[in-house]
Amino acid sequence: MKRMLVAAISVALAVQAAPAMAQGVGGYDGQQFVDAVRKQDNDKAISLLEGRPNVVNSKNGKGDTALLVAIANRDETWTGYLLRLGADPNGAGRDGETPLIAASRLGFLQAAEWLLGMGAKVNGDNRMGETPLIVAVQNRQLPTVKLLLQNGANPDKTDGAQGYSARDYAKRDTPSADIHRLIESTKPKAATTMGPTR
Numbered sequence: 001m002k003r004m005l006v007a008a009i010s011v012a013l014a015v016q017a018a019p020a021m022a023q024g025v026g027g028y029d030g031q032q033f034v035d036a037v038r039k040q041d042n043d044k045a046i047s048l049l050e051g052r053p054n055v056v057n058s059k060n061g062k063g064d065t066a067l068l069v070a071i072a073n074r075d076e077t078w079t080g081y082l083l084r085l086g087a088d089p090n091g092a093g094r095d096g097e098t099p100l101i102a103a104s105r106l107g108f109l110q111a112a113e114w115l116l117g118m119g120a121k122v123n124g125d126n127r128m129g130e131t132p133l134i135v136a137v138q139n140r141q142l143p144t145v146k147l148l149l150q151n152g153a154n155p156d157k158t159d160g161a162q163g164y165s166a167r168d169y170a171k172r173d174t175p176s177a178d179i180h181r182l183i184e185s186t187k188p189k190a191a192t193t194m195g196p197t198r
Contacts, residue, residue: 030058037066037078045078049085056085063094071102071111079111089120096126104132104148107141112148122153129160137166137183140176145183155183 029048033055036045045066048055059065067087070078083089092098100120103111112132116122125131133153136144145166149155155167164172170180 030055031060034060034066038069065091068093089115089118100132104136104144107144116151122151133166137169
């Protein structure tokens, strides 16, 4: 089955134009595409892409994109494929959940690496003000926490729900001593001085 998907993906890539893929559309085809990715109905999803390649950034009735759905399924094949087709690595779904936040919540490290490589905002937040780092800490995803910190995640940015930062959450969660130590080794950035200094 995976071989068939890889072959179909190769064919689909050969016939699609990149500029059209960067545009998102809604409508029936877009919803059907997101649903097909969710159900891992590869034939239907690829058929929809061949007919309308700009469905790649479509959202379903819940406000989720196919990329968010693929990440929720921990589906490396579709996640990578959608990113290669031009899926928006910062395209938020319901509640402002970005693909990087979704991957960080699940500890889907491969997706997080790809997203960061495609320009996902490491400190982008959802409607609760949660960053990828905050959700990774809350869900005790040590490898993801490490990856995010290595890519410039700010451990001191606070959320809007509790007013806590990733550093605060790690400190409060005693079973996550490794995460707390990792974050503590990342010192807060010093405030920059505006204007000339002597």
